[in-house]
Amino acid sequence: MTPEQRLLATTLDKALTDADVPSIIRAWRTGNQEPGLALWQNLAITTVLDDGGSWSDLVVVFEQLGRHAVPGPWVETIAVAPQLPRVPGPIITVAYDLALDADVANQILIVKNEEVAIGHISGPPKQSIDRTRHLFSVTADETLGAATPTAWNAGALACAAQLWGLGSRALDMAVEHAKLRTQFGRPIGSFQAVQHRLADAHIALAMARPLLHAAARSQTPQDISAAKAMCGNAADQAARTALQTHGAIGYTDEHDLGHYVTKIRALVHAWGTTSTHRARVLAALCD
Amino acid sequence: MDFRTEVKEWLATHVPAPLPSMDTEEGFAAHRAWEKELAKARLSVVSWPKEYGGRDLPLTDWLTFEEEYHRAGAPARVSQNGIFLLAPTLFTHGTPAQRARLLPRMADGTDIWAQAWSEPEAGSDLANIRATAVPVPGGWRLNGQKTWSSRAAFADRGFGLFRTDPGRHGLTYFLFGLRADGVTVRPIAQWDGEPAFAEIFLDDVFVPEEDVVGEPGGGWQVAMSTASSERGVSLRSPGRFLAAAHRLVHLWAETRDPKLADRVADAWIAARAYQACAEDEPPPSVLKVFWSELDLALHETALDLLGTSAELTGPWLDGYVFALAGPIYAGTNEIQRNVIAQRVLGLPR
Numbered sequence: 001m002t003p004e005q006r007l008l009a010t011t012l013d014k015a016l017t018d019a020d021v022p023s024i025i026r027a028w029r030t031g032n033q034e035p036g037l038a039l040w041q042n043l044a045i046t047t048v049l050d051d052g053g054s055w056s057d058l059v060v061v062f063e064q065l066g067r068h069a070v071p072g073p074w075v076e077t078i079a080v081a082p083q084l085p086r087v088p089g090p091i092i093t094v095a096y097d098l099a100l101d102a103d104v105a106n107q108i109l110i111v112k113n114e115e116v117a118i119g120h121i122s123g124p125p126k127q128s129i130d131r132t133r134h135l136f137s138v139t140a141d142e143t144l145g146a147a148t149p150t151a152w153n154a155g156a157l158a159c160a161a162q163l164w165g166l167g168s169r170a171l172d173m174a175v176e177h178a179k180l181r182t183q184f185g186r187p188i189g190s191f192q193a194v195q196h197r198l199a200d201a202h203i204a205l206a207m208a209r210p211l212l213h214a215a216a217r218s219q220t221p222q223d224i225s226a227a228k229a230m231c232g233n234a235a236d237q238a239a240r241t242a243l244q245t246h247g248a249i250g251y252t253d254e255h256d257l258g259h260y261v262t263k264i265r266a267l268v269h270a271w272g273t274t275s276t277h278r279a280r281v282l283a284a285l286c287d
Numbered sequence: 288m289d290f291r292t293e294v295k296e297w298l299a300t301h302v303p304a305p306l307p308s309m310d311t312e313e314g315f316a317a318h319r320a321w322e323k324e325l326a327k328a329r330l331s332v333v334s335w336p337k338e339y340g341g342r343d344l345p346l347t348d349w350l351t352f353e354e355e356y357h358r359a360g361a362p363a364r365v366s367q368n369g370i371f372l373l374a375p376t377l378f379t380h381g382t383p384a385q386r387a388r389l390l391p392r393m394a395d396g397t398d399i400w401a402q403a404w405s406e407p408e409a410g411s412d413l414a415n416i417r418a419t420a421v422p423v424p425g426g427w428r429l430n431g432q433k434t435w436s437s438r439a440a441f442a443d444r445g446f447g448l449f450r451t452d453p454g455r456h457g458l459t460y461f462l463f464g465l466r467a468d469g470v471t472v473r474p475i476a477q478w479d480g481e482p483a484f485a486e487i488f489l490d491d492v493f494v495p496e497e498d499v500v501g502e503p504g505g506g507w508q509v510a511m512s513t514a515s516s517e518r519g520v521s522l523r524s525p526g527r528f529l530a531a532a533h534r535l536v537h538l539w540a541e542t543r544d545p546k547l548a549d550r551v552a553d554a555w556i557a558a559r560a561y562q563a564c565a566e567d568e569p570p571p572s573v574l575k576v577f578w579s580e581l582d583l584a585l586h587e588t589a590l591d592l593l594g595t596s597a598e599l600t601g602p603w604l605d606g607y608v609f610a611l612a613g614p615i616y617a618g619t620n621e622i623q624r625n626v627i628a629q630r631v632l633g634l635p636r
Contacts (some may be wrong), residue, residue: 175632191633195628199576202627206569207560207577214563226556278552284539285533285555 001213007062012061015043015131016068022256028071029131033104036071037091043164046090049082050091055154055216059161066165067090069259071132073101075271079158083151084109084116085144095119096152098126110140113145118142130266132259152271153224157215160224160231164205164212167235170260171201174242194245201241204234222284225277231275232268239264290344291351298329299357304359305602309365310481315399315441318365322396330371332394339386340394343508345600350565354526358533368398368438369393371522373446376513380460389462400437401465403447406432406508411622413448414507416488420449420459422503426495427451429463432488438618439465439485440474446513448506458506462498463489478608517617518575525562528578531585531606532558538592547592554585556588570631572623579613579620 001009019042026037040046045061058079065074073093081092093105102108102121110119117140125134175198178189188194208230215223239261243250250257268274288296301324325331325338334349335341343350364370370393377386393399409415418431429449439445444464451459465472469492474482488632501509516522532555539551561578568574587605590597597604614620628634 016441086355119633159509175634178634187635189628192625193633195634196621196624198632198634199624199627203573203576206573207557207564210564210567210569211560212569214559225561226559229552231558275549278549278556281552281555282536282539285536286543 001056001060004029005057008057009060009064011062012043012045013067016059016064021070022259025071025259026133033072033101037104039070040072040091045089046078048078055157056213058154058158059212059216062158063165063168065243066162066167067169069166069169069256069263070103071101071104072186075155075158075162076100076105079154080140080141081107081109083154084111084147094151094155095136095138099138100135100136101134101177102138108138110138112140112152114147116144116147118144126168126208128262128266130259130262132263133266149221152222153219156228156271156277157212157224160212160215160228163228163231163235164209164268166260166264166267167201167231167238168205170235170242170257170264171198171205171238172237173257173260174198174201174245177246188245197241198245200259201234201238204210204230204237208234216285222281224286225272226282228272229277229281232274235264236268293460294330294352294355295359298355298361300362301328302359305360305551306362308479308481309363309438310477310479310483312441315365318362319396320495321362322364322366322399326395330373331366335374335390335394339390339557346565350520350525353524354527354529357524357526357530359579360530366393366396366399366436367522368402368442369398372402372513372516373400374514375489376460376500378508379512380509385497385500391400398444399442401436401437401442401445401485402449402513403433403436403439403445403463403486405435410435411619413510413618414455414458416448416450416458418447420451420461420494422434422451423493426493427461427499429461429469429489429492429494430518432486434486435475435616436487437484437486439472439487440482445487446500448510451503451506455507456504458510458519459503460500460506460509462500463492463494467492467494470491513573514618518571518623519568520561520565520574522617523574523578523582524567525558528581528585529562531582535589535592536591542592544592547588547612550584550588550591554581554588557581557584562613570627572618572626572631575617576614576620576623576627579610582610583607584615 019039024039028036036085048057048061072202075219076094077092082095087107089106091105093099093102093108096111110117112224120142121136122139123137125136128135147257178194179187181188211230215227240259243261245258249255292350296520308390309315309318312605322331329342332341333344334346337343406416406418420427420429433447442465448458449461451457470488471488475484475486477483535551535554589603590607629636
């Protein structure tokens with residue numbers, strides 16, 4: 001990371017810490033998106049690519065959005081829409097299948113058969129394991145033009161970065177919990193069985209991050225797919241480890257860990273499942 | 288001509304047909320001769336200063352060299368304990384005189400080095416070392432027993448820790464000759480029957496003052512510097528795993544067996560991730576667990592692709608048997624996980 005990217009990361013981290021994102025998440029999932037949309041305006045990051053930012057900057061932004069489990073169609077607006085025919089924002093959702101948070105978007109883009117169309121909501125929202133993700137069936141209206149594979153690649157990369165951020169925060173929460181929670185008269189983090197599981201999750205995340213940043217630089221399909229597969233696996237491992245370390249409290253609605261575990265599970269499948277991306281790696285290498 | 292092209296072209300005309308195992312006397316000699324040939328082309332230690340036989344090239348060029356070297360299927364480096372482990376330690380902790388005296392002979396294969404860390408009662412618990420060094424006029428006398436010493440059966444010199452006082456601060460880092468008076472090397476056969484490692488018995492072995500690395504009593508710190516090299520990209524360069532992963536993908540492409548596709552992809556992804564971290568390295572303990580498990584998964588997947596013929600001797604099987612040792616040497620992966628949990632994550636002991 002460059003010094004500017006480090007600054008971007010710490011600035012975003014501070015803004016998101018101050019914004020009390022857990023309350024925003026709790027409101028968003030009951031249909032009150034106002035606090036979340038206020039955050040959207042305050043962050044002023046939706047034009048990071050238009051402002052001359054690189055895909056590496058995008059990764060830095062999405063790591064932080066992941067670390068704070070921020071709800072909303074960020075991948076679609078910040079990463080994907082700028083690669084497609086122009087429509088005015090500020091909030092754009094892009095559907096390859098269902099449309100995420102179409103109810104808060106100013107524009108709904110539908111990509112099908114390498115064409116982009118403007119669309120409208122055609123049914124009530126479906127509920128995701130991540131209750132902040134409101135997924136709508138949409139129907140295409142006017143066609144805008146051709147869609148490039150770059151748009152989907154940008155979505156997969158941003159999603160990979162978001163997964164990395166979600167996983168790294170879930171692991172941090174687990175490590176803190178393991179230091180504080182005592183059983184048998186000792187912190188549970190002193191038990192080797194707990195330590196090794198946390199160490200393995202750390203290894204997975206630590207080794208996924210350089211790949212993520214390398215993919216942002218090279219932008220080859222095999223690197224982007226490798227990053228999505230590896231960040232998805234690492235985040236999933238961190239989620240499982242964090243839940244196991246917390247025990248029953250992690251399974252409750254009261255505890256914030258659930259925001260992470262549920263979003264990780266949802267995003268592992270979004271923007272190409274892990275198996276899809278593995279197949280894409282092999283296809284790119286064997287061509 | 289750029290460096291990558293030079294390396295590629297040189298390797299294309301010089302890499303020999305597979306040499307006999309370096310764990311045989313004949314194979315060891317053949318591998319030493321190969322080191323001499325590399326050195327003649329100034330390719331044995333490209334990132335070292337010129338005065339010691341290198342080219343003063345940056346780390347990125349060394350990584351390039353390693354990528355091409357492994358892609359070409361060139362021989363394993365019999366000098367690896369010296370050039371990849373002891374040399375970085377000498378650059379950090381050695382004296383200019385030690386570097387001038389030892390490195391050129393290491394760079395051209397004149398001296399092949401063996402590690403001498405483990406003892407019968409000091410494996411994972413390395414600080415429990417019992418072999419001793421006592422000061423005598425002009426130097427030290429070493430006594431004790433070392434074991435699992437890779438390459439020691441045929442190598443020239445060894446490096447390791449000896450106890451000069453009780454406790455962790457009572458360890459000192461010594462260099463010694465494997466054919467010096469009082470040294471007995473007893474080869475230990477591995478599964479294939481060849482002596483890839485050995486026991487070393489030291490009986491009043493004299494070592495001159497100049498062969499202490501760092502300060503007497505400061506050996507633990509010096510040894511940890513060697514161990515970091517052994518756990519990271521210095522010993523196990525990304526090019527090694529990337530070349531193997533590409534070979535695996537090609538093997539898979541012959542049949543495109545869908546049952547194994549995910550594992551093949553994961554092996555390549557892991558090798559690519561290891562390559563991506565070469566310039567922004569995670570801690571050595573993280574790297575060590577990762578590459579050792581990657582190496583095993585990669586070779587297990589290759590064997591599964593080979594099917595019933597997998598048990599027959601061949602390069603993939605050799606690689607698999609070698610990979611099985613990875614989670615054990617350079618500090619077991621369990622010790623690495625303890626280190627990560629306690630020193631990186633800050634969990635209580």
